[in-house]
Amino acid sequence: MSVNPELVGRVFPPTDPYLVGREKVREFARAVFATDPQHTDPAAAQALGYADVVAPPTFAMVIQDLTLQQLLAEPESGIVLERTVHAEQRFRYTRPIVAGDELTGRLQVTGVRPFGKGAMVTSEAEVTDADGGHVVTATSVLLIGGEE
Template sequence: MRETVTSPTEVAAVMAGLIGRHHRVTGYEAGREKIREYARAVQDSHPAHFREDAAHELGYHGLIAPVTFVSILGSLAVEELFVRVLVGYDLSQMMHTVQQLVLHRPVRVGDRLDCDICLESFRQMGGTAIIATRNLITGQHDDPVATTRTTFVARTGGVADPDLARAVAAVMMHKAPASPAQ
């Protein structure tokens, strides 16, 4: 088990050695109900996310997922990267600042997706780390589905401000709206 480092200097030294490191998350299946649930959660009411006939009209054999559906697998990969590989960070203390998404093809019902996440860069300024990652999401035949780049701002150590946590919880969507007729 890797020992946790806590000082900014220790974290910077470890991170510098991890640039270019890859981590792989495999076997996420895009099921019919997962696609529908995600579409409801992001309030995307396009019929091709809910009805097979609507997807067929667009030339697909089954439901297609909303464009940002790949963020589910990307989030799982980021979490694993920071829990298993990158040390010294509390995910609750990270801010997602920049996101670039290149969709190579839609996610289709039945896709088994893998994600290769790579630490692209790291720099530290005034106790704050700026961390950039790249995800390549592929289908079951190693065909590219999406490429994403994400930048995070993070600090090591520290405890979340309880007032801030309550404020964030107050503005989060807790219940998905009803979906269109299925």
């Protein structure tokens, strides 16, 4: 089965709220070598005007992953995980993610472009806070290999 072109425009239900924890931010910062004190020290983050530690920009992938799992689990998508490569990633922030945020993601498939025997699937995850305010839009391109 090839990637279903009818995915374009599909919007998935919002994810369950994700509470951003201080230790998760610290762990993520260590994993991506984000050494600025604002990522690990609440006092340093507060000196910059934030309520708690600030997540590195790529932390949004934690929330986006929850949305992409919905897409990958869709039986009619034609997407086979074993033939999938994460090809591109972009973030457009309104504000940084801070420990204590409760975030929800909602995924929309914005493009399916045939590519050889496979396809490139573009999606956008809108991440909002508990008040419904926009935090970040995370855009991913998945390269899906075709069947032999």
